[in-house]
Amino acid sequence: MDYHFNFNFVWRYADKLYWGLLLSLEIAFVSILIGMVIGLGLALAYTGGGRLVRTAIAAYVEFIRNVPLLLLVYLVFYGIPSAGGFAYDAQTSFVATLALYSGAYLVEVFRAGLDAIPKGLIDAGKSIGLTPWQRFLYVRMPMMFRIVLPSLSNVYVSLFKDTSLAYVIAVPELTYGANWIKTNTFRVIEVWLVVWPMYLVTCYVLLHGLRLLERRFSLVRR
Amino acid sequence: MSQSLVQIRGVKKSFGTTRVLDGVDLDVAKGEVVCVIGPSGSGKTTLLRCINLLETYDDGSIKVDSVEVGYEDGSGSRKRRSERALAPIRADIGMVFQLFNLFPHLSALENVTLGLTKVRGISKAEAKDRATHWLTRVGLADKLQSLPSQLSGGQQQRVGIARAVAMGPKVLLLDEITSALDPELVGEVLSVVQGLAKDGMTMIVVTHEMTFARDVGSRIVFMDDGRVQIDGPSREVLANAASHERLKSFLARIEMKH
Ligand SMILES: Nc1ncnc2c1ncn2[C@@H]1O[C@H](COP(=O)(O)OP(=O)(O)O)[C@@H](O)[C@H]1O
Ligand SMILES: [Mg+2]
Secondary structure: OOOOOOOHHHHHOHHHHHHHHHHHHHHHHHHHHHHHHHHHHHHHHHHHOOHHHHHHHHHHHHHHHOOOHHHHHHHHHHHHHHHHOOOOOHHHHHHHHHHHHHHHHHHHHHHHHHHOOOHHHHHHHHHOOOOHHHHHHHHHHHHHHHHHHHHHHHHHHHHHHHHHHHHHHOOOOHHHHHHHHHHHHOOHHHHHHHHHHHHHHHHHHHHHHHHHHHHHOOOOOO | OOOOOEEEEEEEEEEOOEEEEEEEEEEEOOOOEEEEEOOOOOOHHHHHHHHOOOOOOOEEEEEEOOEEOOEOOOOOOOOEOOHHHHHHHHHOEEEEOOOOOOOOOOOHHHHHHHHHHHOOOOOHHHHHHHHHHHHHHOOOHHHOOOOHHHOOHHHHHHHHHHHHHHOOOOEEEEEOOOOOOOHHHHHHHHHHHHHHHHOOOOEEEEOOOHHHHHHOOOEEEEEEOOEEEEEEEHHHHHHOHHHOHHHHHHHHHHHHHO
8 A cells, every 4th residue: 555646747748637627618619519400400490390391300319329429439430431432530520429329319408398398478479560570580599599598508518527438539638638648657556646626626617617508598687 | 541551351361171261351551559359279479470471371461651562563463572572671660579589689779779770771879879868758768778588578679679669660550468467567568568559650469458459549459260350449449349249248258367
């Protein structure tokens, strides 16, 4: 029981962790942004679409949600390029994967949000003469976002943690950086003792920020 | 012949196989306050919702200020108006809802200004003035910035009235606007409506408040089984109620609830 902690190696390569965390955040941000566009677009298409559209969207959602993310990461990085005869870099591939993945979850979130808008508000919008587009802009969207904000927080945090899977295709994000230091210094425990709170604190800050947003947009008080 | 502001002829409406409106005829002249009464399920709400096309009617005609609301004018075949084409027609027909239906994410003031700026194209500053005027008129000058959730039912309903009236509608539809309120809040809402009546606002008022119908209504329309059964001057209708079996038993049932 005389393991001597030595963090010097970790500090020496700290920039790998620092830049890794930034890249993790960037990947999460961009994929969620694209995922939101996918999710919102499909949720609206689902709500207003016919059977065929609905079936196609449901199939997409079911497919993504019932396949482990790791498998999707491999599929998009190795599978699709080799089948299509082209290549893209690992980071692009991972962002695409996470965007498709978050899109599938966000469709469900947004769809539930759209369904939860009281019918009476749409009637009220009609009764003052708002056009369908104005009702969308000034009634449905703001209501939907307020309804889904709490569930969005959870999706965001879990997607941020999912960025760690990018390390399997050598995207130099935080987990990849940690692994690199571990392999090159054999300081396993020290590395994880540093990286673990980095994830923890980031998630906490994210969640806290989103809670503030929820409070700002609360329907109960300002 | 002076044309009615609202002219309803032979309107029929079914939900699935249930016929809810079975040939409704009704005329409302400018400045009239028509109180619609009748048992629950007789089609009062559906009739109001047909007038501003929140429901489509299957048959017959509804004209507001000589414009057929549900269908395009002209050609013989009935072509339903698009939602987009309906918007300006609806803007001229105000509606106040039983459950208020205020936009919960907007303040009282914003609830009123939304239609003024987006539909009427009025500048923000002028819309604010106009909204403030109406909210003051309904006694909510100190609640402009409140969210609906911070208001009592009676206050919310008064915002609902201000939102509808501020648009300057040709006719105002009110659907049991006090029936979701605690009894002690009914008065403050009805007195606002009474004020509007005094100003000459044309209104179709679905209500169970018989005192209001008698004192404020120009006419009472009794609906049952999806039809207008009785239509006449308020006091006359109530005075002759004894001779009409259905109206008599309806009034007796209301009486008991109060
Ligand atoms: N959207 C709807 N779908 C099916 N049935 C409806 C719908 N709206 C109303 N109804 C039915 O139509 C009848 C008349 O309803 P309504 O117009 O609300 O009556 P009232 O307002 O006089 O109580 C009722 O039997 C009701 O169940
Ligand atoms: Mg009703």
